Amino acid sequence: MTQLPFDKSAKLSCRGPFPVARRPRLARRFFHGALISLLATASAIAVTYPVSVARAQTAPVEPSALAVALEAHSENGASLLLPLVSESVNVRIDDGHASASYRHVFQNESAARLEGNYRLQVGEGATATGFAYYDGEEKIVGEIFERDAAQQVYDALTGLRRDPGLLEQAGEGGFSFHVFPIEPGEKKRVEVTTSRFLPRRGQEIEYRLRLGRPDANVVLTVRDGRGVQGLDSPSHDLRTERGADGAWIATVLKAKTTTADELVVRYETQEAPLVLHATIHHDPGQSAFFTATLAAQPQPPGRVRSGNDVTLVLDRSGSMEGPSIESARAAAKAIVQRLLPTDRVNVIAFDDGVDALYAAPQLVTDAVRRESIEYIGRIEAGGGTDIAKALAKALSSQVHDDHPDVVLFMTDGQSAGPPAIKVATDDKGDARVFTVGIGTGVDKALLSRIASIRRGRFTFVADPRAVAVEFPKVLSQLEDPVLTEMTLRAEGGTIERLYPETLGDLFPADELRVFGRTSAAGPFKIVLEARDHGTPRTFVAQVDASAPSDEPWVARSWARARVDDLLEQVSAKGENEELKGEAVDLGLAFGLVTPYTSFLAVPESALTEEAKNAVGNMRERRKRILATRTDAAALSRLNMPPGDPILRVHAPADSKRVTAVFPFGLTQDLAYDAMSESWMTRFLVPKDVADGTYEVRTVIELADGRVNVAMVRYTIDSRAPEVDVDTRVSGDGVDVRVLCDEPALEVRVASDGNARSSLSLSGDAERRTFKGHIALAPGSHRIRVVVADAARNESERTIDVDVTPRGPEGLR
């Protein structure tokens, strides 16, 4: 039994795929098969380590602080950073979206065979969309799979000393990849492609890239439908030219200063402020994807804003110790320094307890300003993290008057999601909450949700030392919003599945960015309605869904936005199969690394028979998902005995009617379910329906009168699988092999009904052969084998076995 109270540590364990769990594989690996002696390896590393560091960077650096690193381990547990001997990055920027392709080459300069962990930190909102590594000269290309299944294959193969590559998400905007072996002298090449949107302030769009080498080969190609001007870099010399298709091509030459380890490239769009811009991607036969953006200019310098009630909430939990708390204190002090005499201020520090400087925000007199800064300076890290309690305190201590209430909430941690969301939802005041997440371990989904509920914004700061860089963005949130009450609609077509679902308000230097689908087949208008300081305003973008359009990044970004939305729901409500299932499907269909999906790269020659089957099954699953995403309807269970499946149909919310015609004489209207954004009904299959495959016909009457028809197939199966069981006494128990005449969902084996001596093997849509080992004490046993098929029909076999004790030489 595992009880999961909602505290910080338990949350990490219950959320399963979110933390990157690692097995202590190294010791086992070296104990079982090291090629060289412990002493020789230790000596070699002792010699090569300083050389490696000297080549890779000028001073010892924590690996986690690097944008890219390959940290290798030796048998004695020592770790070293392998030198990065080559780095090239190709970046394509389309309408502010960056697709980057990284190629990194590391070298093992030691005389030891090593195991390494590659890490790449890209930035907020980044998604890995491709992965490959080289095993010698052979390029092994990664495939996207469900994370748990990929991990199982990975584990099975690493036990055989044949490591595949498994690229996983490692915190916000970061990715990691375990690699083994790295032979002595070997150059290990890794390729990763990523996707993310770039931050925009007014008309300025900025791309930042932390470099692993000063001589990195970096080329950027920039296209923007809004026009490109002033493409330049404050950090590096660039050579710019126009390509044949009109795109700007910028080649990075050299750093302008010797200390510049970050490339910064900026350009400005040529559109006027507050213009709605849309980009569309359309695959034949599919509803189109679109993204719409609208940016507000920064406030002009010298403009005096009206007074706010500003409550600074600082996380002082133990994890903030070090640069995080120092940066947060510095940022908070700077904010207090910049407050106006017409503002009010309060400071709240929290861990698992909450302390406030004042009972309510106080007018910023000199004394209050001084007290606040002194109070911030005394905040020390220690304790747990209870976001809900801190948020409740901040919201309940507001003064309800004409002053706009603003809460700036800075944290680096994770906390129970549901209670924090409840606090954010239940408070009836009008305080806006702006959340600032510091470091890659932050729960972005939770902080984004809180900010969204409280009409604020979430700001992510990957490197605690970079809080100052993000400081202007945080300060701009004290300004009055430029647009409020924003809603999006379409004219001449319908738009659906819009993310984020709540548009919030637009602040100075802020950008609205939404993603949606449309079933429009021709020209239509995307219309944004909003209020500009109380005055209604309308913004229109004209798009043509019939025009040739190939911007796959739009489709991928839509999928990513939906995954983010699902992760926010998981954070708010806890994980469930429905949310997880959709996130997995989207990750697999669009090739995205998410907390639930990973890239697995494995040479076919390294696959065992079992791993080959598992990979085949995962490929088949992805194929099925890709196929089903073109369908309109789905059943919660495809193989079933009489029961109560749910029928879901993805159709526009404003459809007039969705009706399902079942093959056994039942016709049922579906109802729209806002939570799953689908039309749903449930039904029972009568118990006298014969086994076989059936189809449900669903008729969708759209708002404009058009009618679509979709079919979903399901199988009634009441027959238990035929099963053959072989057993062979082996080692400390019995090897069990089960052959089924149909794919099995699960095979379980127990001795004498004793759950403590049992074995459970998971199946899937294809697996018919199962092998396992059950440990048994010497003596006679009766083992029971139970096999369940996809419809949960069960077969059972009981077998008597006699386990003979081993002799002293391991002979029976």
Added chain:
Amino acid sequence: MIARWLAYLALLVGLTVVRTAQADAGPGGRFVRTLTVYGGHLWVGTFNDGLFVADAWSTPEELENAGQVPAPFRMVNDALEVNGRLYVAANEGLFVTRDGVAFERVREVGARGVTGIAFDGRSLFATTTSALWRVHVSLGAPSSAVWWKPAGSRSLQGVVAEGGRVWLASEDRGAILFDGKRFSAFDRLAGLPTSWAVAVAGDGQGGVFEATLRDGAFHVDAAGHWKPLQGLPSPWTLTIARGEREVCVGTQEGAACYDSPSAAPATIWDAPSSRIEGLPDPRVHVLLAAAGSLLVGTEAGAAFVTRNREFTVSAQ
């Protein structure tokens, strides 16, 4: 309608079905999934049509006047009064109302597809397909908690809590006992005839009555010994409920009741003491004793079964 009643009367075996409810407006004719008395009203939860409430239900007409309750759910699985509130387990989530009008989602249960609820006098327990949830609803009770995949099950269907034990019905691990520390499965692997349980009812002595998809119903004691309830109208069972004197099983072909073990030795399970047939629909999904009658919920409405002796069902 009268002819139909007469037909039901003619089909009567053992008990007398004297009143039925059949109509399109109220809950009659609909697939009744739950029957619960709350605030002096009868609340009828349906399979796909939401919740109905009847101010009185002593006659078919009164039941037919039941009105549909505006609620943020349609697919009801269970309902239960706890501490003056009505909790509704629905496919859309777990909901609660204090006044029978406004329903709000119980946020402690973070998953949808809530299949069952139970109250042990202190805590509310709820099942979703792959988790058992404990919800803090009483002062001094343990805090809210969740246990994922109890005993490895991914398909929980119901829950009952009494005497410090929680029993779960699952489609893949049979009946599952939670003693507060550990989950133990009583399923095919443990030697029972099936792993597919559809409903459970406590026996008041630490054991459980278990209704299964197509292998009848069993009594399982706290040590894992089991005994079938023989003579059911059908081995395809749908629900099971225990009263002070009787245990009743709803099946796909009517219902049957057995004398309670506290009133008679276990041999009473060799044959039912009474059968309920001639219902609006033979598929019985819920049984509830109220107002001197046994209310039976079927896939085509509810029926009243009168009895010549007191009968109370404690379905939860």
